[in-house]
Each structure stands twice: as C-alpha cells, then as structure tokens.
Amino acid sequence: MPIEWAQRSKVSKTLRGASLCVMLSVAWLVPGSEAQAQQYQFNTVVIEGNQRINDGAILTRAGIGRGQTVSGGQLNDAYQNLQNSGLFESVAIEPRGGTLVITVVELPTLNRVSFEGNRRIKDEMLEALIGSTERRVFNPTQAEADAAAIAEAYSNEGRLSARVQPRVIRRDQNRVDLVFEIFEGDNVEIERLSFVGNRVYSDRRLRRVLGTKQAGLFRRLIKRDTFVESRVEADKQMLRDFYQSRGYVDMRTEAVNAELTRERDGVFVAYNITEGQQFRFGTVSLDNEVPGLDAAAYRKILKIRPGVIYSPSLVENDIARIERQAIRDGIDFLRVEPVIERNDRDLALNVTYKLTRGERIFVERIDIEGNTTTLDRVIRREFDSVEGDPFNPREIRQAAERIRALGYFEGAEVNARQGSSSEQVVVDVDVVEQPTGSLNFGGSFSNNDGIGVAVSFQEDNFMGRGQSLNLSISTAEDATRYGINFVEPKFLGRDVALGFKLDYAETNSSYTSYDTERLILQPSLRFPVSENGRMAVRYTLEGIEMIDRDEAPDQTNSATIQNEIDAGALFSSSVGYTYTYDTRRTGLDPTQGMLFEFGQDFAGLGGDNSFIKTSAKIAGEKRIFNEEVTLRATLEGGALAWNSGTNRAVDRFILGPSIMRGFEPGGIGPRDQSNGADDPLGGNLYAVARFEAEFPLGLPEEYGISGGVFYDVGNLWDLSDVNTTGGTIVGEGGSFRHVVGVSVFWDTPLGPLQFNVSEALKKESFDKEQSFEITLRTTF
Known part of the structure; x- marks a missing residue:
C-alpha cells in the first residue's frame, strides 16, 4: 500500500533532485567497462545533510576511509550500504577530485502514531500489532508491514474487505x-458451507461437525459464521477426527475452496473430501517383550473386540489401561506400541x-509460563507425572488436552525437551490466559413460572485457583430464587470434586393453593469409581414451609x-449418594450412548423427618440413517419410604413437564x-x-430448526403414611397415562429451545392437561 505524503510536491522535487544526482554520480563513476578498473583516493571526505547521525557512523557504514584507495565498484557498494541502512531517505555519493562528497537526507523521527476509522478493534490492540514506535526513526518499509499486520487482524475477524492506508504528515524539526x-x-459471512x-x-x-457455521438468523450475535482463514485447518482436523472415529481411516480433505x-x-x-471405506477391528492381540510381565x-483388560467399528480413541483407551496396570504391578518405563495391519x-x-521396555528417561521438572492469574498448582495437577517420575509421552499429550479443556486459556502448548542429561526431560507448558468470569443479565419465560429476570455471576477460575463460583438471582411471576454454588474440582490435589450449595427459593405457583419457602444447604463430594462410573456423596439440610395465601382469604384449601x-416449617437432615455410569464419551460406538443413574437419600440424622428417598434413571441414545435421525429412550422412577414425621406434598414426587409431558406440574397423580x-x-x-425421535425438517441448516415426535407413558401413585383425614382423595391407586406429541427444536444464541404440542391418548378425568409448552432443551 503506497504511503501518501503531505506536501507531496515539495517531497517529489527533493526526491527527483536526489535521484538525478545519484544517476549522474553513477554514470560518472561507471562510464563503461574500463571505468570499473579506475581507482580513487580521497584525502578529504565531506558529509552533508546529516543532523542526528555523526560523520564517523556514516563513514563506518559506507566502509570508506580517508586516504584509502577505492574502485568504482567499492564506491557503488558504499552507496548501497548507506541506502539499505534504513536510516536515510536518500543518499548521493559524488567524487570531486581528491574530495568525496556524501550527501544524505535523514529519515525523519516518528513523532506520533495514531489510528483513524477503527471501531471494531481498539487502539490498544492495534498498538500491540505494529513495530513503528514513537520517537524513533521512521521507516517506510516498517509502516507498510504494520499496515499489512492490521489488515490481517481484521481478516481474522472475518473482515476480508478491510483496507489500511498508512499516511505520513510532515512536522517541523524533521519529524513526522x-x-x-x-x-x-x-x-464476510459464510453464505454456504x-x-x-x-x-x-x-x-x-458434516456441518454440525465443523466449528465454523453458516450465516443464520442470528448472524449479528454469532461470530462463528464469519470466514476466518485460520479456522480452516482446525475444521479440517475436526472432519478427520469425525470420520476416523467411525472407521473411515483413509478419509482426507483434498482441498478447501x-x-x-x-x-x-x-x-x-x-x-x-475423500471418505474411503469403513474399517472394523480384526484380530486384537498382545506381543510381550518385557521379562516378568x-x-x-x-x-x-483389553476392551476391544473383533467386529467393532475402528476408532483411534478405543486404541488409546486400551493403551491407557495397560499402562495403568503396569504402574500397579511396579513395572516402570513400559512402552505400548500399537501395530496396525490392514486387511483390505x-x-x-x-x-x-x-x-x-522403554528408555530410562525421567521427568526432571515441569516449567510453566504465561499464567498471570492461574496458579501453577492448578496446571500441575492436570499431570499424572511429577518431577522424578518415569517419562511417558502419551501421558504428557493427555495432560496437554486436559489443560486445554479447562477453559482457562486461549492457548496452551505442552512440549518436552532434553534436560540436564540425556536421561532427563523438561516439560515446558506455555499458556495464554483468557477471561473466565461472566456477569449475565437475562430474561426468562416458562409455562410454569411465567416471565422473569435473571442475574448471575459465574467465575470458572476463582482467584486463579481453578475453582468454580456461581452467584445467581432469578425472579419470575411465580418463583424467586437465590443461590450460591461453589466447586473445588481437585480437592486435596485428588480427582475429587468438593461442592458447596446454598439455595433459597420462594414459589407462588398458580398450580398450587399454597406458597412455599425452601432453604437448602448441601456440601458434596464427587469422584470416579471406574472408567465410566462416578460416585457423588452428599449431606443435605433442607427446610421447607408451606404457607397459606393471605391474599386469597376466600380460597379454601383441601383437608390434606x-x-x-x-405443620409449619420442617427440617430434614439427610445423607445420600448418586452413582452415575455414562458411556457417551468413552463408549465403543460414537453414534450411541447410555446413561444410568441411581441415588438414595437417608433422612433422620436429626431434623423433623425420617425417610428413604430412592430414584433411578436409565437412558439411551442412538443415531441412525447416517446419523440424520436421533432416537432416545428414557425410563425413570422413584420411591419414597416414610418412617416418621409429616409426609407433605413438598416432600413427595410431583411430576412436571420435564418428566411427563402433556400435563401441568402436578397434573397427574392423587388429588x-x-x-x-x-x-x-x-x-x-x-x-x-x-x-423420542429427532429429525431434520428440510429447512436450511443455518436456521437451527429440527423436528421431533414423542410418546410418554407414566404414572404417579401411593399416599402411604400421608395424613388424609377429612380429605376426598382421587387417583391414589394411579393409572398409566399415555401421551403423544410433536416437537420443534430451535438452537438460538440464548440457548436450545423446545416447543411441544401434545395430546393425551389416555388420562383420568381429574388430570390437568397442558397441550403446549416451551422449555429450555436438555439432554438425557
């Protein structure tokens, strides 16, 4: 991009004069092949035009000394040395008998650097991109490079049509x-992928695989639909990982246009792209060369079986199992190399x-740089290895992935290099911090609670300790909630998450004839018990009061x-656990997954009530028709065994639309x-x-809209140990209700929404239907 100079005519005249002088000098110095052999000896060297740079420095750069015999070629070299030094705007060398006259025009001093027209990128960010510095010599080449760097920054923001023009304004005292x-x-939005x-x-x-998205309805809110060239390589890797995890090992991206x-x-x-053929696992064997193993x-302990669709992650999982077993057996420096043999x-x-048996190499130390907020120990605890342990390259790679998955860093590089000896390595960790906190203001709407506002503060790296802190306030027409949730993910440096929850809620639901106030205090621990299984243990102190509505004195409550x-405000003190088994992340088939949950709470450690509350859920998901259609099935249930105290409606199970669609909260069950x-x-x-089945509707992908159908069947029953004196009870024995419906799923920047329209095929006459609902979509 050419630089526009102020006072263009004056500068042009100067440059023409300097150029003419140089051309005459060179023509006089090199008239022909004979002149190249001509020798010059100057008793005097006169330097003109210099202000900041002294004569000695100019002579040194020119490489010519007084009294030195030089050739015409050497004079030309001196001219080139001065011209290429980056210090002068123009240079002229002219022999005058025994005197050599060197005339220079120094480059001006850069007085001020500023930016005009930028709104998307602030001055501070642009200043960090450029090399031109105030109060230093102005360099036109550097200015051009700076303009290119700024244009590239805008290109990375998806603004390919951005233009940057460096303009120089002359000031007095040779400043600009x-x-x-x-x-x-x-x-520049991606109109079509x-x-x-x-x-x-x-x-x-395949569009769902890529991190880059097509421009959609909310293109002003989503920046993933802008074209950024640097994302292309990441998207290509995502495509390759997707295909390889499904057995297409020969998949490659030929070009991206x-x-x-x-x-x-x-x-x-x-x-x-070229997909290739899908491969499955053939024979799986083990070749041992380690004595004593x-x-x-x-x-x-190998999990892979012949006939399973090939996936590199399954091989990695087997290698991890072998290495963990070797550590338990006291076998150090075990190396597991998977040898893959094709059977086309x-x-x-x-x-x-x-x-x-691998080389005896130890971890000398782990060096961490770039973490200005996050404590070193937060990063170190992602390594299974510490200083002095045997070096395991695969474990270092997995630690790097865990560090990136924390979400604390914009970038994280983990590399190993030789340490103080050939038997030691140093692991270098270089991270770039990014913001981890957010303050959110929003609105909400649901059929159950009405319209409300929500304010929340979320910090995922509290005080750089890797802890999560969430403060939330939400108000709606029928509910108000205040909550604090704190999680220490690595309690005592172990893979144990320590949680603390304090929650206060008031409800004024139109689906009940009373209000409630609920206070929950719940510390918990969560830890792995197997590759796919986790256990959570907790203590819960819960106080609940059912309140008669003063604003409706003419309203009469039922006897129960x-x-x-x-009974007033009652407290329950309980200990409980929940076991979770989830194969969605580590299962053998990426197109399907299964979740199993089983939990119990035992109340009676003080408090007003004594009971055992049990809940269980099993859910499965399968994608069919080349993963275009998703099938889901969920079976869940619960049982409350009451021992002493007052068994109230707020303690028992009440089914809402998130569990049984087609009915109001409390719409089925005893009344x-x-x-x-x-x-x-x-x-x-x-x-x-x-x-449930979810499928595309044929709408453009960028709309983020898909459809579904569902069928729910369920029952809620039993009022054992409930004081129903004077009541008129219906539905205590219960019956199974059947509901069918259609759904519309819509992925919006505010979250995935689900619209359900349902019809009850079988119900009781006293049930309360809800044929239309809007909910925030959740996964099983």
Whole structure:
C-alpha cells in the first residue's frame, strides 16, 4: 500500500533532485567497462545533510576511509550500504577530485502514531500489532508491514474487505506523524458451507461437525459464521477426527475452496473430501517383550473386540489401561506400541499391542509460563507425572488436552525437551490466559413460572485457583430464587470434586393453593469409581414451609393440604449418594450412548423427618440413517419410604413437564378435592418412560430448526403414611397415562429451545392437561 505524503510536491522535487544526482554520480563513476578498473583516493571526505547521525557512523557504514584507495565498484557498494541502512531517505555519493562528497537526507523521527476509522478493534490492540514506535526513526518499509499486520487482524475477524492506508504528515524539526487510515468494511459471512465427495454423511451432518457455521438468523450475535482463514485447518482436523472415529481411516480433505460473492460481503466454502471405506477391528492381540510381565493378565483388560467399528480413541483407551496396570504391578518405563495391519479384503484392521521396555528417561521438572492469574498448582495437577517420575509421552499429550479443556486459556502448548542429561526431560507448558468470569443479565419465560429476570455471576477460575463460583438471582411471576454454588474440582490435589450449595427459593405457583419457602444447604463430594462410573456423596439440610395465601382469604384449601400447612416449617437432615455410569464419551460406538443413574437419600440424622428417598434413571441414545435421525429412550422412577414425621406434598414426587409431558406440574397423580378444592398431592411412587425421535425438517441448516415426535407413558401413585383425614382423595391407586406429541427444536444464541404440542391418548378425568409448552432443551 503506497504511503501518501503531505506536501507531496515539495517531497517529489527533493526526491527527483536526489535521484538525478545519484544517476549522474553513477554514470560518472561507471562510464563503461574500463571505468570499473579506475581507482580513487580521497584525502578529504565531506558529509552533508546529516543532523542526528555523526560523520564517523556514516563513514563506518559506507566502509570508506580517508586516504584509502577505492574502485568504482567499492564506491557503488558504499552507496548501497548507506541506502539499505534504513536510516536515510536518500543518499548521493559524488567524487570531486581528491574530495568525496556524501550527501544524505535523514529519515525523519516518528513523532506520533495514531489510528483513524477503527471501531471494531481498539487502539490498544492495534498498538500491540505494529513495530513503528514513537520517537524513533521512521521507516517506510516498517509502516507498510504494520499496515499489512492490521489488515490481517481484521481478516481474522472475518473482515476480508478491510483496507489500511498508512499516511505520513510532515512536522517541523524533521519529524513526522504516522496515521493509519482504516476502512474496516463488513464481516464476510459464510453464505454456504458445502462438501464434495461425501457419500456416507450428508452436508447437513458434516456441518454440525465443523466449528465454523453458516450465516443464520442470528448472524449479528454469532461470530462463528464469519470466514476466518485460520479456522480452516482446525475444521479440517475436526472432519478427520469425525470420520476416523467411525472407521473411515483413509478419509482426507483434498482441498478447501473459498469463493467471494460479487459484492465481497459473503463467501462460499466448499470442502473437497475423500471418505474411503469403513474399517472394523480384526484380530486384537498382545506381543510381550518385557521379562516378568504376565501377558495373559494384560490381555484380559483389553476392551476391544473383533467386529467393532475402528476408532483411534478405543486404541488409546486400551493403551491407557495397560499402562495403568503396569504402574500397579511396579513395572516402570513400559512402552505400548500399537501395530496396525490392514486387511483390505475384509476391510479390517488387526491391532497388536507391542509391549517393550522403554528408555530410562525421567521427568526432571515441569516449567510453566504465561499464567498471570492461574496458579501453577492448578496446571500441575492436570499431570499424572511429577518431577522424578518415569517419562511417558502419551501421558504428557493427555495432560496437554486436559489443560486445554479447562477453559482457562486461549492457548496452551505442552512440549518436552532434553534436560540436564540425556536421561532427563523438561516439560515446558506455555499458556495464554483468557477471561473466565461472566456477569449475565437475562430474561426468562416458562409455562410454569411465567416471565422473569435473571442475574448471575459465574467465575470458572476463582482467584486463579481453578475453582468454580456461581452467584445467581432469578425472579419470575411465580418463583424467586437465590443461590450460591461453589466447586473445588481437585480437592486435596485428588480427582475429587468438593461442592458447596446454598439455595433459597420462594414459589407462588398458580398450580398450587399454597406458597412455599425452601432453604437448602448441601456440601458434596464427587469422584470416579471406574472408567465410566462416578460416585457423588452428599449431606443435605433442607427446610421447607408451606404457607397459606393471605391474599386469597376466600380460597379454601383441601383437608390434606391444610394439615400439611398447619405443620409449619420442617427440617430434614439427610445423607445420600448418586452413582452415575455414562458411556457417551468413552463408549465403543460414537453414534450411541447410555446413561444410568441411581441415588438414595437417608433422612433422620436429626431434623423433623425420617425417610428413604430412592430414584433411578436409565437412558439411551442412538443415531441412525447416517446419523440424520436421533432416537432416545428414557425410563425413570422413584420411591419414597416414610418412617416418621409429616409426609407433605413438598416432600413427595410431583411430576412436571420435564418428566411427563402433556400435563401441568402436578397434573397427574392423587388429588384432594375436599372443601371445593382440587389440590395435587404428589405420590410416594412414580414410573415414567419417554420415547423420542429427532429429525431434520428440510429447512436450511443455518436456521437451527429440527423436528421431533414423542410418546410418554407414566404414572404417579401411593399416599402411604400421608395424613388424609377429612380429605376426598382421587387417583391414589394411579393409572398409566399415555401421551403423544410433536416437537420443534430451535438452537438460538440464548440457548436450545423446545416447543411441544401434545395430546393425551389416555388420562383420568381429574388430570390437568397442558397441550403446549416451551422449555429450555436438555439432554438425557
């Protein structure tokens, strides 16, 4: 980009004069081949035009001394040395008999650097990109490079049409101001993401894999739909990982073509890919070369079986199991090398784990740099190795992934280099911090609680200690909630999460004839018990009061509810646990997953009540038709066994739309219709099965809208140990209700929304239906 000079005519005249002088000098010095052999000896060297740079420095750079005999070629070299020094705007060398006259025009001093036209990127960020510095010599080449760096920064923001023009303004005393005039342009949005060569998976499915997205309805809120060239390599790796995890080991991206629209405000991106054939595991064996190692015992811990679709992550999991077993057996420096043998005829990959004794290399130290907020120990605890342990390259790679997954850093590089000896390595960790806190203001709407506002503060790296702190306040027409949630993910340096929850809620629901106040204090511990299993243990102190509504004196509660209101505020003190088994992240098949949860709470350690509350859930998900359609099934239930105290509706199970669709909260189950009331009482037992299919609707992918159908069947029953004196109870025995419906799923910047329209196929006459609902979508 050319630099525009102020007072252009004056500068041009100076440059023309200097150029003419140089041309005459060179022509006089080198008239022909004979002149190149001519020798010069100057008794005097006169230097003109210099102000900041002294004569000696100029002579040193020129390489010519007084009384020295020089050739015409050497004079030309002296001219080039001065011209290329970056100190002078122009240079002229002219022999005058025994005198050499060197005339220079010094480059000006850079007085001020400023930016004009920038709104998207602040001055402070731009200053960090450029090399031109105030009160130093102005360098036109550096200014051009700075303009290119600024333009690249805008390009990384998706503004490919941005232009940057460096402009120089002359000041007195040989000073200049440098102004970067910036035309930011508009974001270049990705109008279309397409794929060429894909036969197994549709464009729609592959778009969900990429981090970059097409421009959609909320393009002003989502920046992932802007084209950033640096993201292309990351997206290519995501595609490759997706295919390889599904057995397509030969998949490759041949080319990525990006074509600008005619208006230069959009781009069409096409990935040219080759899928290849899908491979499965063939034979899986183990080859042991380590003396004293029981190979048979190690073969038993391998999980991969022949016929399973090949995935590199499954091989990594087997290697991790072998290495963990070796540590338990006291075998150091074990190296596990997977040897893959192709069987193209059967489309199978035979895997042999070769066990050898590796070199005796130890971790000398772990050096951490770049963490200005996060404490060193937060990063160090992601390593299973410490100083002095045997060096395991695979473990170092996994530690790097864990550090990146923390979400505390914009970038994290982990590399190993030789230490003080050939038997030691130093692990270098270089991180770049990023903001981890957020203050959120928002609104909410639900069928159950009405319209409300929410304020929350979330800090995922509290005081640089890796702890999570969440403070929240939410108010709605029918509910108000204040909460504090604190989590220490590595309690005492172990893989144990220590949690503390304090929650206060008030409800004024239109679905009940009473208000509630609830206070919960709950410390907890959560830790792994197997590869896919985790256990959570907790203590809960819970106080609940059912409150009669003063604003409705003419409203009469049912006899059962009035008995429970009269009991006043009651406290329960309980210990409990929840076991979770989840295969969605480490399962053998990435197209399916299973979740199992089982938990119990035992109350009676003080407090007013004594009971055992049990809940269980099992859920599965499977993607079919090349992962275009997702099938989900969930079965859950609960049982409350009451021993002593007052068994109230707020203690029993009450089913809402998140468990049983098609009905209001408390819309099914036992009810008390005495005194003209119609109060839901909940139940001690419930069982619900949910079945759902999600599929595309044929709408453009960028809309983020898909459809679904569902079928729910469930029942809520049993009022054992409940004081129903004077009540008129219906539905205590219970019956299974059946509901069918359709859903619309919409991924918005505010969160994934789900719209349900349902119809009850079988219900009781006293049930309360809710045929339409809007909810924040959740996964099983």
